[in-house]
Each structure stands twice: as structure tokens, then as C-alpha cells.
Amino acid sequence: MSYKLKSLRVLVIDDNAPIRLLVRSLLLDLGFGHVHAEADAQQGWECYIKDRPDIILVDWRMDKQDGIEFTRRVRQEKSSHNPTVPIIIMTGFTNKKRVFDARDSGVTEFLIKPFTVQTLSDRLTHIIEKPRDFVLANQYVGPDRRRRKDEVAPTEKKRKADKLAEKAAEKAAEKTPVTAGPQKSKKYIDLRGGTDNKTNK
Amino acid sequence: MSEPEAKILKANYTLKQKAGDGGFSPEAVRAAMNRMESAVDLFPTIASGDLEAIEQALKIIRTGDISKPVMDKVYSACIELKAHGTMFRFPLVTMVADSLCVFLDSIQNMSMIVREIIELHLQTLKIAIGQGPRAITDKDKVELLNGLQKACAKALDASAS
Numbered sequence: 002m003s004y005k006l007k008s009l010r011v012l013v014i015d016d017n018a019p020i021r022l023l024v025r026s027l028l029l030d031l032g033f034g035h036v037h038a039e040a041d042a043q044q045g046w047e048c049y050i051k052d053r054p055d056i057i058l059v060d061w062r063m064d065k066q067d068g069i070e071f072t073r074r075v076r077q078e079k080s081s082h083n084p085t086v087p088i089i090i091m092t093g094f095t096n097k098k099r100v101f102d103a104r105d106s107g108v109t110e111f112l113i114k115p116f117t118v119q120t121l122s123d124r125l126t127h128i129i130e131k132p133r134d135f136v137l138a139n140q141y142v143g144p145d146r147r148r149r150k151d152e153v154a155p156t157e158k159k160r161k162a163d164k165l166a167e168k169a170a171e172k173a174a175e176k177t178p179v180t181a182g183p184q185k186s187k188k189y190i191d192l193r194g195g196t197d198n199k200t201n202k
Numbered sequence: 203m204s205e206p207e208a209k210i211l212k213a214n215y216t217l218k219q220k221a222g223d224g225g226f227s228p229e230a231v232r233a234a235m236n237r238m239e240s241a242v243d244l245f246p247t248i249a250s251g252d253l254e255a256i257e258q259a260l261k262i263i264r265t266g267d268i269s270k271p272v273m274d275k276v277y278s279a280c281i282e283l284k285a286h287g288t289m290f291r292f293p294l295v296t297m298v299a300d301s302l303c304v305f306l307d308s309i310q311n312m313s314m315i316v317r318e319i320i321e322l323h324l325q326t327l328k329i330a331i332g333q334g335p336r337a338i339t340d341k342d343k344v345e346l347l348n349g350l351q352k353a354c355a356k357a358l359d360a361s362a363s
Contacts, residue, residue, distance in 0.1 A: 002222070002223060002224035003224040003225060003226060003227035003228075003230070004221040004222060004223075004224060004225060004226055004227070005220070005221060005222050008220055009220055009221065017248060017282075018247075019241075019244045019247050019248045020248055020286075023237070023241050026237055027234045027237060027238065030230055030233040030234035030237055031226050031231065031234050032226065032227065032230045055216075055217055056217070062278050062281075062282065085211060085214060087217070093281040093282050093284060093285035093286075094281055113285075114282070114285030114286065114289065115285045115286065115287075115288035116289065117235075117238070117289075118234040118235045118238055121234075122226050126225060126226070128217065129217045129218055130218065132213040132214055132217065132218070133213055134210050134211065134212055134213050135210070135211040135213075135214075136209075136210055136211075137208065137209040137210075137211065138207060138209070139207060139208075145210070
């Protein structure tokens with residue numbers, strides 16, 4: 002079983018034509034049904050109003066209006082029909098100040114260049130699986146900048162689940178006669194399989 | 203009573219409801235990876251915009267304007283080249299662009315010597331892109347980078363004194 006993405010609409014905005022078309026093609030390969038690609042923030046805005054995308058990917062560095070200004074417009078302008086739409090910003094900049102600037106403009110996720118198909122799909126998975134609360138304040142409009150507890154501590158959760166699984170397996174081993182070896186390992190695998198499947202999602 | 207300063211909207215699970223479970227299909231991910239692999243040929247076209255941006259900035263610098271907005275244009279183009287060089291397997295482009303970024307980060311006083319260093323890097327970038335990802339030997343790469351680093355070090359010394 003995998004995602005059914007045919008009904009999802011994605012908007013890509015990048016003034017570098019080959020990158021724009023490449024990202025569009027990658028999204029279509031990944032299964033998204035409708036991917037619109039626009040060459041600048043103004044065209045992107047018009048497409049956003051008309052096409053009502055579910056996800057937006059925008060490049061930071063663009064002439065005229067950059068990705069940060071576009072994000073602010075989507076989040077704050079009165080005519081924006083869906084200010085909470087997830088926005089992924091694509092950028093080669095990784096220094097702290099720039100990242101904070103982008104975060105404060107209300108972007109949902111960063112796709113740091115150089116990116117791979119894996120990092121692109123990870124960011125999209127995060128948006129689908131772990132949507133964030135949305136803050137509307139005088140100073141800030143955008144996703145809650147505090148990550149939820151279950152987002153920051155998945156390893157601890159997994160560790161606890163693994164410990165429980167190990168304990169259960171040990172108990173089962175104590176109860177099970179030595180001759181029933183395969184049964185013991187089957188139970189162990191079943192329990193661990195549950196947690197592994199979860200992480201593989 | 204005054205109005206609350208912030209309103210919190212609870213997370214919206216519409217995308218999850220539409221997409222369902224299971225993540226991206228392995229076949230879809232493989233198809234996307236194959237496309238990425240075959241996109242290497244696009245790099246010269248992708249890089250041309252950034253090279254053009256550096257050339258335009260150089261034209262302004264030659265008139266004597268070495269202001270922050272002009273230098274920011276060079277820096278941004280370099281950051282893009284650095285990232286795209288890695289994405290499209292042109293490691294020399296990444297290294298040369300990184301060399302220029304490090305130089306621009308380090309320079310204290312903007313003087314016309316900066317123009318020469320940018321020109322030097324621009325020419326090297328053009329060669330690195332024009333020759334293709336594997337055309338330049340490792341030995342030549344090392345020599346090129348050493349040469350650039352020496353030039354940068356001299357320029358930094360000159361601007362500091």
C-alpha cells in the first residue's frame with residue numbers, strides 16, 4: 002500500500018527553468034496528479050489563487066519577488082484563500098540567520114540544495130504525516146515554530162517500544178520449552194516487526 | 203477585556219486524509235531517482251543563469267561599485283553553483299564556487315582586488331562546466347584549487363594591509 006496522490010495539487014515556483022521542470026517531473030514521478038510550474042512569484046501567486054494547490058514548493062532566490070516575500074504574501078494577504086497551505090522553500094543557503102529569516106516568514110519546511118529524491122520525499126512525507134498547528138499573531142503568521150513532542154522524540158519512543166518488545170520476548174522465552182525455539186523467535190519478530198513497520202512509513 | 207494576541211489553529215490533516223497510508227511507492231521513488239540521474243546533462247544550462255549573474259555583477263564592479271547588494275548577487279549565484287554542482291555531479295564546480303564563497307566571507311575591506319578574484323573564479327567555473335564532470339584529471343583539479351587558494355590568500359593579505 003502506498004500514498005494515493007492523484008488528487009493532490011502541487012505548485013512549483015522557480016525562475017531557473019531546468020530546475021523548475023526537473024522538480025515538476027520528479028513530483029509527477031512520485032505520483033502527484035497535478036503539478037503546476039511557474040517561473041516567478043507573480044505567476045505563482047496567480048496560479049495559487051486560481052488552482053488552489055495543496056502544497057507549494059518555492060525557490061528562495063528569484064528576481065523581482067523572492068520565495069520569502071511570496072510566503073509572506075500567502076500567509077498575510079487578505080485575498081489569500083488558504084494562508085495555512087504548506088510551503089516548502091528550496092535554498093542553497095544554510096546559515097542560521099537566513100534560516101531564521103525564512104522560518105519567521107512562515108515557511109513550513111526547508112529543502113536544502115543540493116537535494117536528492119530522498120530528501121524531497123522526506124520533506125513531503127513530513128508535511129503529510131505531521132502537519133503543524135498554525136499561529137495567527139500580530140508579529141507572526143505561519144506554522145507553529147515549536148516542534149511537537151512526538152516529532153522531536155521519535156527515537157525515544159522507538160527505544161521504549163523496542164524495550165517492551167524485548168521484555169515480552171524474554172518472558173515468552175522463559176515460558177516456552179527449549180524444543181519450541183522457532184515459536185519463540187517468531188513472537189520476537191512479530192513484536193519488533195510492528196515497530197519497524199512504523200519507522201519505515 | 204482585550205483580544206487575545208495570538209490565535210492557534212489546530213493542525214489540519216486534510217493532506218493525510220487524501221494521501222492515505224504507506225508512504226511513496228518504491229517504484230515511484232526509483233523512477234524519480236532515475237530521472238535525477240539522467241538530469242546531469244542539464245547542468246550547463248542550469249549554471250548559465252548563475253554565471254550570467256556573476257558577469258552582470260562584475261560589469262557593475264568594474265564601474266567602481268563594490269557595494270553590498272552587488273556582492274550579495276555574486277555570493278548568491280555562488281551558493282547556487284555550489285549546491286547544483288553537487289546535485290548534478292560536477293564536484294569541481296562545487297569546489298571552485300566554495301572557494302569564492304569562503305573568500306567573500308573572509309574579506310574585510312572591499313577593494314578592487316576583489317574584482318580580480320571574482321574574474322579568476324568565473325573563468326575557472328566556465329572551464330569546469332565546459333569540460334564536463336570527468337574531463338579534468340584529479341591532479342589538474344588539485345592544481346587549479348591550489349592556484350585559486352593562493353590567489354585568495356594574497357588578495358586577503360593585500361586587503362588587510
